[in-house]
Structure formats: C-alpha cells, structure tokens
Amino acid sequence: MNFPPLNITGLPEPDKISAEHSQKLSAQIRQAIADSGVSIPFSEFMQLALYAPAMGYYAAGQRRFGAEGDFVTAPELGTVFGQCLARQVAEVFQEINESCDILEFGAGSGRLAVTLVNELERLAALPEHYFILETSADLQQRQRQLISEQLPQHIERFVWLDRMPEQPLTGVVLANEVLDAMPVEMFAIDDEGLAQQYMVQSSAEGFQWNYRPATGQLVRQIDSLELPAGYSSEINPALHGWIEMIAQGLKQGVVLLIDYGFPRHEYYHPQRTAGTLMCHYRHHSHSNPLALAGIQDITAHVDFTAVAEAASDAGLDVAGYTTQANFLLASGLVDLVTPAETDKVSKQQLAKNHEIQLLTSPSEMGELFKVIALGKEFTDELSGFSFRDMRGKL
Numbered sequence: 485m486n487f488p489p490l491n492i493t494g495l496p497e498p499d500k501i502s503a504e505h506s507q508k509l510s511a512q513i514r515q516a517i518a519d520s521g522v523s524i525p526f527s528e529f530m531q532l533a534l535y536a537p538a539m540g541y542y543a544a545g546q547r548r549f550g551a552e553g554d555f556v557t558a559p560e561l562g563t564v565f566g567q568c569l570a571r572q573v574a575e576v577f578q579e580i581n582e583s584c585d586i587l588e589f590g591a592g593s594g595r596l597a598v599t600l601v602n603e604l605e606r607l608a609a610l611p612e613h614y615f616i617l618e619t620s621a622d623l624q625q626r627q628r629q630l631i632s633e634q635l636p637q638h639i640e641r642f643v644w645l646d647r648m649p650e651q652p653l654t655g656v657v658l659a660n661e662v663l664d665a666m667p668v669e670m671f672a673i674d675d676e677g678l679a680q681q682y683m684v685q686s687s688a689e690g691f692q693w694n695y696r697p698a699t700g701q702l703v704r705q706i707d708s709l710e711l712p713a714g715y716s717s718e719i720n721p722a723l724h725g726w727i728e729m730i731a732q733g734l735k736q737g738v739v740l741l742i743d744y745g746f747p748r749h750e751y752y753h754p755q756r757t758a759g760t761l762m763c764h765y766r767h768h769s770h771s772n773p774l775a776l777a778g779i780q781d782i783t784a785h786v787d788f789t790a791v792a793e794a795a796s797d798a799g800l801d802v803a804g805y806t807t808q809a810n811f812l813l814a815s816g817l818v819d820l821v822t823p824a825e826t827d828k829v830s831k832q833q834l835a836k837n838h839e840i841q842l843l844t845s846p847s848e849m850g851e852l853f854k855v856i857a858l859g860k861e862f863t864d865e866l867s868g869f870s871f872r873d874m875r876g877k878l
C-alpha cells in the first residue's frame with residue numbers, strides 16, 4: 485500500500501514505521517465507517533485518530549511532547565509554569581485548611597506533576613493524594629515511569645484513575661491543554677441551513693468530507709451562536725458533560741483549566757469563518773485532519789464562555805479568568821527572573837529567561853493561553869487573578 489501524497493506544503497514526509505502505523509489506523513477508521521453504514525461524524529473520526537486503543541495519536545507510544553515530538557506544552561519547557569501554578573495551588577490548600585488532594589486530567593508526560601510536587605514540598609503544602617485521570621494507557625505508563633524515577637519518595641501519593649475518585653475531592657483539579665484535545669464536531673452554514681461534517685471513505689485510501697443536516701442538541705447549540713451563512717467552525721459536544729462530571733466529583737476547592745482559546749465573541753468572530761481546528765506534525769502546523777491519521781495531533785481552541793456557562797449550570801462559580809501571562813506574573817513569576825543588577829548570567833538562568841519569555845510573550849503563549857478558575861464551596865480571592873481578572877469578557 486502506498487502512503488497517499490500529503491499535499492500539504494512544507495510538511496516532512498513520515499518515516500516508514502510512522503507511515504505504516506498511519507495506514508493501519510486509517511484502515512481501522514475506514515472499517516468503522518463501513519460498520520456504521522456510510523459515514524461517521526467528525527468527532528468520532530477525531531476520537532479514533534487520537535485515542536483508538538494502542539493506535540491513536542495519544543495511545544500509541546510515540547514521542548509527542550517536546551523538541552523531538554510534534555509540539556511543546558508549558559510544563560515541557562521547564563519548571564517555571566509548574567512552580568507558579570504550585571503557588572496558586574498552595575494558596576487554595578491554605579484557605580481550605582484541611583487535608584487536600586490534587587486531581588490532574590491528561591497529565592501528558594507527567595512532567596507537570598513532578599514540578600508541582602517538588603514545589604509544593606518546598607512550600608510545605610504537599611497534597612495527601614495526587615490523582616491522575618489519563619485516557620491514554622501508554623501515557624499512564626510513561627507518567628508512572630517518570631514519577632517513580634523523579635519522585636520515588638512520593639510515589640505512594642500517586643493514584644491513577646479511569647474515572648473520577650469514588651469519594652468527592654477536596655482540593656484542586658487541574659487540566660493543562662486537555663480541553664483542546666477533546667473531539668469536536670465540525671459544521672458549516674450555507675443558504676440552505678446548518679450542515680454537520682461527516683467523514684466518508686474516499687475512492688483512494690483516505691477520507692473525504694460529507695455534509696449532512698445537523699440534528700438535535702447540536703442544532704440548538706449552534707443556532708444559539710447566531711452565525712451567518714458562509715461560516716464554518718467547530719464545537720466541543722462533550723464539554724458540558726465533562727464540567728458537570730468534575731463538579732459532581734468536587735466537594736470543595738478550585739478547578740484550574742489552562743488552554744488556548746477565547747471568549748465566545750472572539751471565538752465565533754465574524755471574521756474567523758473557518759474555525760480553529762489545527763493539526764501539529766513535527767512542529768509544523770496545518771489544517772488538514774484527514775492526513776496522517778494517528779501520527780499527528782488534532783486540536784481546536786477552547787470557547788471559554790462555554791466553559792463558564794457549563795460551570796454555572798453545574799453549580800460551580802467562575803472564580804477568575806485571565807491570560808497565562810497575567811496568571812503567572814501574579815503567581816510569583818518575577819521571583820524566578822534574573823535580577824537586573826546581576827552582570828553574570830548563567831546558562832541555566834538564560835534558559836529560564838527564555839522559558840519565561842515563551843510563557844508570557846503576547847506573540848508566544850502569553851495572550852492566547854488563558855487560565856479559568858471554577859470554585860465550589862470556595863469564596864476566597866485567588867491571587868493568580870489579582871493582576872487582571874477578565875471575567876467580564878466571558
């Protein structure tokens with residue numbers, strides 16, 4: 485079987501093993517399409533491409549994060565992001581003033597957990613348990629390995645879960661870049677109305693789009709956005725249920741969600757007529773999710789207004805919303821920068837300053853990435869939002 489030409493300018497060709505892997509997963513998805521009749525909704529395609537057991541992008545054991553992978557996340561850049569986040573977590577623990585736990589969704593390589601626990605130990609604010617809820621069995625395995633190598637003295641605190649903890653949690657729930665990795669539905673609006681995008685098998689070995697009238701809840705959700713003809717975009721159909729599940733599993737504390745995205749009026753801006761869906765392959769970005777199944781990331785930005793609405797429907801208070809730069813600056817980032825009077829700067833300090841620049845610069849992660857805090861039985865101010873709280877924009 486030949487690998488279908490990519491037709492995406494500038495993308496590196498996959499090596500033989502990756503190409504074969506992608507062909508196998510494509511065949512599996514084509515079978516799923518055949519089994520379901522003619523087509524599957526895009527969300528199902530994305531679910532399989534990212535999470536098909538042992539085959540999907542996040543499930544199949546290749547390197548994804550960091551310089552050797554396809555993209556870099558904030559915890560992979562170094563320790564600054566985790567150290568600042570730890571200060572916010574410690575403050576919440578202090579306010580609650582009883583035994584607290586952390587629950588991290590989608591912990592990736594496990595690096596954020598390592599940094600957080602190291603910094604929380606320094607701040608004398610260790611959690612009783614550090615729960616990790618990770619959908620990928622392969623990533624769970626990598627997290628266990630990293631954590632047992634780097635934090636052997638704390639391994640007993642760590643508990644890997646397939647669902648929310650049995651007992652409602654007191655403490656902090658975290659998810660960095662998890663919402664953007666959830667399957668979305670894609671839609672297009674023309675003069676005849678609203679169409680949902682499906683995947684069908686193409687005559688070659690790949691996939692092609694098919695448009696069918698949208699139905700049910702999806703129509704209600706998209707109609708409420710009041711978008712004009714000619715507009716196409718995407719929506720996360722699982723968001724509401726996910727936030728509700730977290731709200732039900734939280735007794736007292738704060739949920740901190742960090743991701744790239746916008747408030748709704750910016751997300752569904754009249755000029756953003758082609759949505760935000762992006763694919764990442766070896767540090768190249770493009771917008772064709774039909775190529776490279778299983779070996780490229782597929783992602784969409786987060787509608788933070790939808791997060792806030794889902795939270796308030798589920799009985800959570802929106803306790804803060806700001807940019808990543810403002811959050812980090814308000815959480816002690818400045819203490820980590822080299823003081824201006826120092827004339828000798830070490831290599832490590834230069835690397836740290838570069839990391840800080842990537843995390844906070846408006847042209848890097850500083851403005852596009854946002855932090856939203858959702859509270860339950862928690863009314864204290866959160867210092868991470870003290871520089872600039874943008875809840876009014878949601």
Ligand SMILES: C[S@@+](CC[C@H](N)C(=O)[O-])C[C@H]1O[C@@H](n2cnc3c(N)ncnc32)[C@H](O)[C@@H]1O
Nearest residue numbers: 542557590591592617618619620660661662665
């Ligand atoms: C883009 S990666 C981010 C990884 C890590 N948080 C980081 O910042 O480096 C997305 C992660 O979320 C996980 N994931 C996606 N959907 C999830 C869900 N519904 N529950 C738990 N984990 C999920 C993926 O398996 C993956 O580990």
